[in-house]
Structures are given as C-alpha cells and as structure tokens.
Amino acid sequence: MVTERKPLKRVLLKLSGEALKGKHAFGVDYEYVGHLADEILELTTTTNAELGIVIGGGNYIRGGQQGDIDRAVGDYMGMLGTMINSMALQAVFEAKGMQTRVVSALEIKEIAESYIRRRAIRHLEKKRIVIFACGTGNPFFTTDTAAALRGAEIGAEAILKGTNVDGVYSDDPRKNPDAKLYHTITFSEALERHLKVMDATALALCRENNTPIIVFNMNKPGNIRKAIEGQIIGTYVGGE
Ligand code: GTP
Numbered sequence: 001m002v003t004e005r006k007p008l009k010r011v012l013l014k015l016s017g018e019a020l021k022g023k024h025a026f027g028v029d030y031e032y033v034g035h036l037a038d039e040i041l042e043l044t045t046t047t048n049a050e051l052g053i054v055i056g057g058g059n060y061i062r063g064g065q066q067g068d069i070d071r072a073v074g075d076y077m078g079m080l081g082t083m084i085n086s087m088a089l090q091a092v093f094e095a096k097g098m099q100t101r102v103v104s105a106l107e108i109k110e111i112a113e114s115y116i117r118r119r120a121i122r123h124l125e126k127k128r129i130v131i132f133a134c135g136t137g138n139p140f141f142t143t144d145t146a147a148a149l150r151g152a153e154i155g156a157e158a159i160l161k162g163t164n165v166d167g168v169y170s171d172d173p174r175k176n177p178d179a180k181l182y183h184t185i186t187f188s189e190a191l192e193r194h195l196k197v198m199d200a201t202a203l204a205l206c207r208e209n210n211t212p213i214i215v216f217n218m219n220k221p222g223n224i225r226k227a228i229e230g231q232i233i234g235t236y237v238g239g240e
Pocket of ligand 1 (some may be wrong): 126
C-alpha cells in the first residue's frame, strides 16, 4: 500500500460553491471563507506550492435547474455566480495579505482581467494565487470541467477536489452506512462505475492529460496542506 506520494508544486484546487454558503441558506458565509483563507495563507507561507483555484457557483445558481429557462442561459447565470464567489475569495484572501489575481473566462474587464494562459502561469510563478472565474466560459460545461481544463493548461500536477465527505465511495455515504471509501481508483474505473468524482467530461479530460485528482474532505482543517505535502488522504484518482 502507498504510504506517501511526492510533494506537489503546482495544484488546481476545486472548491464547491455550495460549500461557500457555510451555515447560510444562500450566498457567502464569510466566517467559512475566513477559515479557508487562514488555511491557505498558512500553506502558501510555509510551502513552495503554486495554487490555482476554480470555484463553483452552486451557492447562487445551478445552470440546469432554472425551470423553463434555456440551459445555456442558466449556465451563463451560473458563471456569473462563480465570479461573485471569486471576488469574495479575492477580497478575503487579500485582506489577509495574500497576493491574488482573478482571471475570467468571460470578458468582464471592469472587474477582472481576462484569462490568458501564459499570463495566468506567470502569476503562478510569482506566487500569486490565481482564481479562475466564470468556469470554462461556455455553457453545457461544469466548473469541474473548468478545473480539469485549467489544471491541464497550467500544468497542474494534480486537481485537489474538496468535498463534504472523506473521498470517493462505492455509494452515497450519507445514505448507505456500508458504502466503502476507495483509497485509489483509476479514471476508467471512476467513469465505468459512475462514481461521483467529477462529471464524465471532466474525468475524461483528466484521464487524457493524466492529471490525477485527489478527492478529500474540505471540512477537516489541514487537508489541503496534507494533499500538497504528499500525505495520503481521501481518494486518489489516477492512471491505469
Ligand atoms: P505583472 O505584469 O506580472 O506585474 O502582473 P500584474 O497583474 O501585477 O500586472 P498588471 O499591471 O497587468 O495588473 C495590475 C492589476 O490590474 C492586477 O490586480 C490585475 O488583476 C488587474 N488587471 C489587469 N488587467 C485587468 C483588466 O483587464 N481588468 C481588470 N478589471 N483588472 C485588470
């Protein structure tokens, strides 16, 4: 059994928008974001890690669940939700002294710079935390796919996917107490067994680019650091 992996230098952290609402029914729980920022500040000051972040928008809006509204319109509305979340992260992170850049897949130039791959990489090299807003900029794609895409583009060594449970299970652990936690699975197994790691497009993209995904519990402080240091946490989704 693997007991340790090599430490990671450049990672793409995928956060769920849903998590950002913390104890609120809707919007952003700044206490939660404050704790998250403390954790990231600690790890950026004590490790050499370069961090990109993709945040979802589920605390505001989910594209596919907007009644009779066209899916494409709903998805664009969701992308704007991710921009609100990105701005909230940036404001809280910078208040704690971190250097950040929000880069947007949609052109909203009064608010954020537009995404240019080489520029985003330069920001990372300068140890700025790069927050990728507005998903992929295209409807019919999820923010998980945005994480897989940006991860591949910036050469991330892994996608760190924060969730509310300890990793990937054989069944929903909140409904089935016998659900088994996988420590390691392959991309193909995750796809074939329809395990809810990420959607199929995101998984296929990670498989194609051989970008491992580490799925872990975001509610346990220190987990992001552990993943970056190569400690074994959650589920490692990797090559065959
Ligand atoms: P370096 O060139 O590496 O020094 O990066 P930099 O990001 O500091 O340079 P720049 O002078 O381009 O950016 C300064 C600030 O302006 C940063 O906070 C950027 O995020 C922001 N910025 C850059 N381009 C845009 C834009 O098109 N729109 C908005 N709203 N902000 C931008």
